[in-house]
Amino acid sequence: MHLLVVGLTGGIASGKTTVSGLFAELGVPVVDADVVARRVVERGQPALGELAAAFGEDILTADGVLDRGRLREKAFTDTAARERLEAILHPRIREWMEAEIAAADGPYVILSVPLLVEGDLLQRVHRVLVVDVPEAVQRERLIQRDGSTPEQAEAILAAQSSRRNRLQHADDIIDNTGDREALHQRVRRLHQDYLALAAEYDGSDGAAEG
Structure with missing residues (x-):
């Protein structure tokens, strides 16, 4: 529907x-893009592995959780890096939001x-x-x-x-x-x-x- x-x-x-x-x-x-953006990079999500492969394992903490500050340092150094980040995250955020919209009851x-x-x-x-x-x-x-x-x-x-x-x-x-x-x-x-x-x-x- x-x-x-x-x-x-x-x-x-x-x-x-x-x-x-x-x-x-x-x-x-309510489907909140900010909430979804945090969920797609939680431990165990495919996007987290892709980010580590693209920007280095040191964007992860010892517990395997995303170090957002470290990622920001690397991903916003230049336009190419930011575009690489967006190419990984945006499709997954969009897909997650679409799934939440499809499952919404109201x-x-x-x-x-x-x-x-x-x-x-x-x-x-x-x-x-x-x-x-x-x-x-x-x-x-x-x-x-x-x-x-x-x-x-x-x-x-x-x-x-x-x-x-x-x-x-x-x-x-x-x-x-x-x-x-x-x-x-x-x-x-x-x-x-x-x-x-x-x-x-x-x-x-x-x-x-x-």
Whole structure:
């Protein structure tokens, strides 16, 4: 059975995790790309062996677990290394997410992907939901939440897709500058909208228009 897929995205520190959690509380299946990315490199997964073969056994700890810091040092040294990393991980992440979507039980599913707009998954979703806050709020949250310096926060934001670019692709927008109750209300309203859309959805592959 094909489900209506709602792509959830937003800039760093915008509140994507909070929003996906609120949908989950309403009984909506959530497939989170960040969670999947961690699972595909767990001990025993084929991708871990491929990474060790490509970047060296020293990216593994003595217990055979991925040393993420070590991998970052090696994989982001140049464009070729990063592309090699992506060639190993991206197909497996995509495959895992597709399996989770296929197994999801509900009228629709939330696919949470930080780089939805920048990546190649836009055609996989039927609606794009953007969690939005001004960049000044992102900057403030990065400093308070992660202990980033103002310069680090600025560099992180500069490396991301622009807020304007995300909003241009949005079918629905959640303004997350208000309090938690306002956020709850917005999610509940969207939930009703998505239930109605799911009831009309014919189950065909590809992204719906709109």
